[in-house]
Amino acid sequence: MSDDSAVAIEGLSVRYGAIQALDDVALELREGQLLALLGPNGAGKTTLLSALLGLLRPDGGQVRVFGHRPGSLPARCLSGVMLQNSGVPELLSAAELIDQFRSYHNDAMAREAVIELAGIESLADRRFATLSGGQKQQVLFALAIVGRPRLLLLDEPSNGMDINARARLWRTVQAMRDEGCAVLLTTHYIEEADRLADEVILLDRGRILAQGSPNQIKSRLSGSEIRFRTRMGLKKLQTMLGEVQFEFSSDRCRLISATPERLLASLLQADPELTDLEVRPVSLEDALSSLTLEHAA
């Protein structure tokens, strides 16, 4: 564990009855680092966050938050937390909730600053009950940052947010990271991880499948994504593409190739009528889904 470690997890295992929710997970999050935790539903992301917050007792392993026991008062003082489905007293306004949370901290941010950073200027006086799902998320984000945390834990923060709200959230999270805050983020939006994260961890069925910077993970799946529409049938495509895996429905085809130039030449020869051709570098999403598939096979 290094000196600037915000979160250190070693050998973490959690079981719910017969289900192994987390199996020997180890990770380290340093100050000023933004770690994105990705994985399908049930991969163990929320369980990992719960263990980090001291909301559940692990069956094995060690978790430390700035060297403190998770859930202990010193750990809570240093953390800002945004959980999924947090019910909030619906009859209180966003500003009232922010003031209430500000009172929990010795050194809280000014109310106006929080409101601006969360992008909720126009919502501050509205009761929580009247807000949309994405707006509620923005208010919950505001509650997470009021205490000027050294560690920010965000569980699916941008769920339901519109584009502007999401951009504002990203800007604030990045600014906090740049000031040395450690950020752990779970997300379904892989684009979010790709844009923000210094490091990505892919979790599947309780185990870490892959870990690295978004670029390192993308480079594991070298090549390009190719999409096109063709009049060729499934049979003909199969013989033509040989070993290459592809998706095909009605006349649309999508595949990933390590040698796109060569493949394109033969494709265009086989079907000169080919339309809507797109070639682009593999996305983080492709890389991650291929890793998940490899693991399942």
Add this chain to the structure above:
Amino acid sequence: MNTLTAPLPSSGHGLDPRRMAGALGHEALGEWRNLVRMPAFSIPTLLFPVGFYAMFAIVLPFADTTQAAATLLVNFTIFGVFAPGLFAFGVGLANDRDEGWLRLKQTAPLPIPVMMIARMLVAMVFALAVVVALFAVAATAGGVRLERSAWLILAITGVLAVIPASAIGMALGAWMKARAAIAIVNIAYLGSAMLSGLWFPLHLMPDPVQSIAPALPPFHLAELGRHATGLEAGSLAVSLSWLACVTIIAAALAMPGLRRQERK
């Protein structure tokens, strides 16, 4: 200079005492706003005891003697002040748990006892409002005549009755789902009031009820009220110790429920 994230503290964590008082105040203010903005809580809490008292003591001819008038006031005071704590905790806490609000607060640096004390203080304010409303009706239309000190002691008893009521509510709310809590807390409330003789004199009740009553907290709170107003009552020490026991046991039962590990 960092503005978004605070520097790591070199020593000391948690709120300093001055801040703790501020947190308690804000917490209580939030609870107060939430309850007064919820007519389903605030209106019955105030109107039920006053309405029932007015029906029994003014519309119906039950307050025919000075003693009967005082007895009715004591009974409906206890009936009224037992509700805010019982419901704010029994239903409110169950709701907070179900909806994830308690979980979010458990991750914040607010000690959970501060949250509980804030909620109890707000219930006490509601209890005081019930007392004031009842006393106003009793002293005018109800024809109740008491020494000034008797009014005062009865009022204080009414406000402090929130403590055992909150503890019992906390024991229920810490373990039950919100939906079940609404039904169970209502049954517990109305049932214990009835069986404690708050609605009908105990000596008119069947023998089994008369023997259950001394186990119920509202019965002993009414005993304290009878002491305060100079009515005939049992041992003050017995009532006080029984109420203390129930409060401690209920709070102890609530603790593991609040700390319960998260399970999916």
